[in-house]
Amino acid sequence: xxxxxxxxxxxxxxxxxxxxxxxxxxxxxxxxxxxxxxxxxxxxxxxxxxxxxxxxxxxxxxxxxxxxxxxxxxxxxxxxxxxxxxxxxxxxxxxxxxxxxxxxxxxxxxxxxxxxxxxxxxxxxxxxxxxxxxxxxxxxxxxxxxxxxxxxxxxxxxxxxxxxxxxxxxxxxxxxxxxxxxxxxxxxxxxxxxxxxxxxxxxxxxxxxxxxxxxxxxxxxxxxxxxxxxxxxxxxxxxxxxxxxxxxxxxxxxxxxxxxxxxxxxxxxxxxxxxxxxxxxxxxxxxxxxxxxxxxxxxxxxxxxxxxxxxxxxxxxxxxxxxxxxxxxxxxxxxxxxxxxxxxxxxxxxxxxxxxxxxxxxxxxxxxxxxxxxxxxxxxxxxxxxxxxxxxxxxxxxxxxxxxxxxxxxxxxxxxxxxxxxxxxxxxxxxxxxxxxxxxxxxxxxxxxxxxxxxxxxxxxxxxxxxxxxxxxxxxxxxxxxxxxx
Amino acid sequence: xxxxxxxxxxxxxxxxxxxxxxxxxxxxxxxxxxxxxxxxxxxxxxxxxxxxxxxxxxxxxxxxxxxxxxxxxxxxxxxxxxxxxxxxxxxxxxxxxxxxxxxxxxxxxxxxxxxxxxxxxxxxxxxxxxxxxxxxxxxxxxxxxxxxxxxxxxxxxxxxxxxxxxxxxxxxxxxxxxxxxxxxxxxxxxxxxxxxxxxxxxxxxxxxxxxxxxxxxxxxxxxxxxxxxxxxxxxxxxxxxxxxxxxxxxxxxxxxxxxxxxxxxxxxxxxxxxxxxxxxxxxxxxxxxxxxxxxxxxxxxxxxxxxxxxxxxxxxxxxxxxxxxxxxxxxxxxxxxxxxxxxxxxxxxxxxxxxxxxxxxxxxxxxxxxxxxxxxxxxxxxxxxxxxxxxxxxxxxxxxxxxxxxxxxxxx
Numbered sequence: 001x002x003x004x005x006x007x008x009x010x011x012x013x014x015x016x017x018x019x020x021x022x023x024x025x026x027x028x029x030x031x032x033x034x035x036x037x038x039x040x041x042x043x044x045x046x047x048x049x050x051x052x053x054x055x056x057x058x059x060x061x062x063x064x065x066x067x068x069x070x071x072x073x074x075x076x077x078x079x080x081x082x083x084x085x086x087x088x089x090x091x092x093x094x095x096x097x098x099x100x101x102x103x104x105x106x107x108x109x110x111x112x113x114x115x116x117x118x119x120x121x122x123x124x125x126x127x128x129x130x131x132x133x134x135x136x137x138x139x140x141x142x143x144x145x146x147x148x149x150x151x152x153x154x155x156x157x158x159x160x161x162x163x164x165x166x167x168x169x170x171x172x173x174x175x176x177x178x179x180x181x182x183x184x185x186x187x188x189x190x191x192x193x194x195x196x197x198x199x200x201x202x203x204x205x206x207x208x209x210x211x212x213x214x215x216x217x218x219x220x221x222x223x224x225x226x227x228x229x230x231x232x233x234x235x236x237x238x239x240x241x242x243x244x245x246x247x248x249x250x251x252x253x254x255x256x257x258x259x260x261x262x263x264x265x266x267x268x269x270x271x272x273x274x275x276x277x278x279x280x281x282x283x284x285x286x287x288x289x290x291x292x293x294x295x296x297x298x299x300x301x302x303x304x305x306x307x308x309x310x311x312x313x314x315x316x317x318x319x320x321x322x323x324x325x326x327x328x329x330x331x332x333x334x335x336x337x338x339x340x341x342x343x344x345x346x347x348x349x350x351x352x353x354x355x356x357x358x359x360x361x362x363x364x365x366x367x368x369x370x371x372x373x374x375x376x377x378x379x380x381x382x383x384x385x386x387x388x389x390x391x392x393x394x395x396x397x398x399x400x401x402x403x404x405x406x407x408x409x410x411x412x413x414x415x416x417x418x419x420x421x422x423x424x425x426x427x428x429x430x431x432x433x434x435x436x437x438x439x440x441x442x443x444x445x446x447x448x449x450x451x452x453x454x455x456x457x458x459x460x461x462x463x464x465x466x467x468x469x470x471x472x473x474x475x476x477x478x479x480x481x482x483x484x485x486x
Numbered sequence: 487x488x489x490x491x492x493x494x495x496x497x498x499x500x501x502x503x504x505x506x507x508x509x510x511x512x513x514x515x516x517x518x519x520x521x522x523x524x525x526x527x528x529x530x531x532x533x534x535x536x537x538x539x540x541x542x543x544x545x546x547x548x549x550x551x552x553x554x555x556x557x558x559x560x561x562x563x564x565x566x567x568x569x570x571x572x573x574x575x576x577x578x579x580x581x582x583x584x585x586x587x588x589x590x591x592x593x594x595x596x597x598x599x600x601x602x603x604x605x606x607x608x609x610x611x612x613x614x615x616x617x618x619x620x621x622x623x624x625x626x627x628x629x630x631x632x633x634x635x636x637x638x639x640x641x642x643x644x645x646x647x648x649x650x651x652x653x654x655x656x657x658x659x660x661x662x663x664x665x666x667x668x669x670x671x672x673x674x675x676x677x678x679x680x681x682x683x684x685x686x687x688x689x690x691x692x693x694x695x696x697x698x699x700x701x702x703x704x705x706x707x708x709x710x711x712x713x714x715x716x717x718x719x720x721x722x723x724x725x726x727x728x729x730x731x732x733x734x735x736x737x738x739x740x741x742x743x744x745x746x747x748x749x750x751x752x753x754x755x756x757x758x759x760x761x762x763x764x765x766x767x768x769x770x771x772x773x774x775x776x777x778x779x780x781x782x783x784x785x786x787x788x789x790x791x792x793x794x795x796x797x798x799x800x801x802x803x804x805x806x807x808x809x810x811x812x813x814x815x816x817x818x819x820x821x822x823x824x825x826x827x828x829x830x831x832x833x834x835x836x837x838x839x840x841x842x843x844x845x846x847x848x849x850x851x852x853x854x855x856x857x858x859x860x861x862x863x864x865x866x867x868x869x870x871x872x873x874x875x876x877x878x879x880x881x882x883x884x885x886x887x888x889x890x891x892x893x894x895x896x897x898x
Contacts, residue, residue: 150786
């Protein structure tokens with residue numbers, strides 16, 4: 001079964017190469033190739049999630065190893081190897097990635113400007129995301145991490161849109177450059193952390209399971225954990241390093257925003273969990289307080305994505321099983337929900353060429369399905385029971401209170417209430433009420449977009465109504481992380 | 487053999503350029519071959535005078551080649567500057583060799599090493615002076631800060647294929663000698679010079695990368711970026727160990743292949759348009775997609791991005807330095823390669839986003855494209871599967887370190 005994980009990385013890379021070879025006068029062929037590949041990835045990722053229980057093994061499933069460099073220089077046995085395996089935390093996130101790329105392909109169907117280049121970069125990005133979730137080797141985890149970050153620059157700068165906010169203008173070049181520089185600056189810290197860990201462990205390998213067995217000196221853990229925490233935290237949108245996120249998201253094309261807010265930001269939180277907390281639990285206890293310090297109100301309500309990632313970080317900071325379970329659940333819930341939101345936003349932007357919500361009014365009359373999608377995403381975001389967001393946020397808040405961070409938990413709940421206010425107000429203003437004549441000619445979303453939206457909603461409902469498969473897998477692996485209390 | 491390959495690529499890349507823009511093609515190729523001989527000699531030398539003569543052979547060929555565009559003022563200026571400073575540094579080097587000979591009584595690397603490891607007393611002034619002079623002389627050849635002044639002018643002035651050749655062969659030859667000399671001869675005194683080299687390395691990468699941000703001419707930009715790369719390579723010397731030695735050679739190979747790819751791209755572009763400012767690359771994606779993607783790959787590789795050579799080789803090199811208690815140096819190096827990403831992205835941005843002023847129909851130069859394709863394949867190969875190369879390099883550095891390896895360990 002290990003081949004499945006390898007295929008999940010290989011399929012997008014091969015698609016990228018294949019698409020590159022298609023002459024650019026066949027844009028339709030490019031689209032069908034992309035769809036075929038994304039469908040395959042989705043199917044494989046479903047397989048990883050649902051076959052998880054049936055593949056024996058302790059903690060890690062579907063192990064796969066391809067030695068890359070070993071027994072040379074400072075590297076010993078399995079020094080650097082493409083070691084892929086998933087645990088219960090990675091499995092739902094792999095499925096999320098498959099889901100979002102499948103949906104994003106439908107949403108990006110109409111891109112006509114150099115659509116070949118677009119899909120090449122998009123699939124490289126996805127290969128990077130799958131790679132990070134699956135890697136059990138520190139070198140390759142970082143390798144895929146950078147592969148996922150790099151294409152963002154061109155994806156945003158070439159296919160993105162500049163925005164005029166009245167008092168100031170944010171060009172897409174600015175958003176793209178800011179995003180890439182922030183994320184690569186974060187990876188500088190991760191780089192240093194990796195070097196330090198490798199030297200300290202002195203096992204001649206970057207293999208994560210091996211590095212995980214090493215007892216690191218407590219002072220070392222406290223010194224190095226911040227490198228991982230801040231380095232990955234930049235991508236997770238951690239305050240005060242989150243400012244790239246709104247600029248980047250606003251500028252990015254829809255399909256890329258879906259992947260980016262939906263999946264890529266999860267890489268940051270996942271990295272903190274997989275590398276920081278697993279290898280350096282002592283450091284994590286120390287760092288938890290600093291993570292909670294940033295759950296202040298302004299930050300929570302400032303930007304929806306940033307605030308939801310704030311819940312994830314809050315859940316991680318609790319260091320108890322319920323809270324960390326909740327954090328992983330929230331990663332999935334937020335991923336599917338944001339993808340749905342960007343699908344709807346993109347659909348309306350394509351026609352209206354503005355995202356300024358104040359100019360809309362009564363859109364529900366013209367685009368009933370679009371409005372329904374938007375409403376469902378919004379309701380999941382504010383934590384309506386029955387949808388995925390509720391399950392996740394409930395876990396996180398319970399975990400926070402149990403860890404004794406009462407004021408942080410209270411602030412989080414208050415922020416959720418404020419989220420409810422702005423979501424409902426926006427629904428009332430833009431979607432219901434009298435129709436603004438300016439938008440007389442709006443048409444319903446394309447069929448592909450509707451399909452993508454329906455698929456995402458199906459998963460939001462799946463997790464909201466029957467979270468057991470998720471919680472089974474996640475809690476199984478969370479219990480194995482050292483330093484997590486029950 | 488590696489140097490031979492560089493020579494072949496330099497010749498292929500030069501062909502069209504030479505035909506169009508230079509006189510005396512015959513001598514031009516002869517000088518390239520002489521430079522290759524010089525570099526081979528430097529890598530193979532195990533005696534100071536042989537090394538010196540090979541180095542001069544290499545340098546003189548390059549001086550002449552730099553000034554080869556006889557009717558171009560910049561070429562003359564660059565050649566003159568290169569030659570004057572080069573002669574000065576050769577004098578320093580020769581003086582240093584004299585000092586070392588005086589202190590140890592030998593010019594053979596192995597004998598110097600043995601003499602130094604026996605000498606357990608304090609540092610001998612003559613020896614220290616000799617060491618410093620040799621470092622300055624070699625530092626000049628590989629363009630380490632503060633001996634880098636000639637680089638931007640020579641790079642800008644020299645005919646483009648020559649620039650490519652200088653950046654590839656003068657650095658790889660210089661570092662081959664650097665590594666061999668310090669591993670075989672000076673390893674016993676490592677504690678005396680390690681932090682000096684580490685300091686050079688920091689100065690080189692910081693200055694090279696920061697100044698590169700300001701450049702608007704692509705040759706000058708590549709000149710400063712190559713200075714930055716020298717900073718990374720010096721780390722391999724500062725962290726002197728068999729691991730860092732092979733990491734250095736591996737990074738050198740990755741860098742040379744990548745840099746040649748970048749220069750071949752620039753040469754092709756220059757042959758078409760006769761321009762070399764970064765803003766002239768605007769909109770290249772529409773006119774020459776293959777060239778754009780190749781140049782992007784080369785630049786991303788120079789910045790140390792994964793899938794390409796730069797990531798794998800830099801990672802191994804930095805890790806080797808971190809292994810020798812030089813984590814801080816590795817930290818600075820990573821930060822600086824982050825800085826370098828910015829100015830590479832600026833070029834990439836121009837190519838993908840800029841608007842070309844006028845659509846020029848460009849003839850497809852198949853020979854150059856072929857060379858470029860091979861180089862890009864090399865960049866990807868080193869980036870994705872460096873194992874065979876590293877095994878091979880490891881074998882040869884093991885030989886270099888074998889002789890005095892034990893002595894070095896004992897001396898520490």
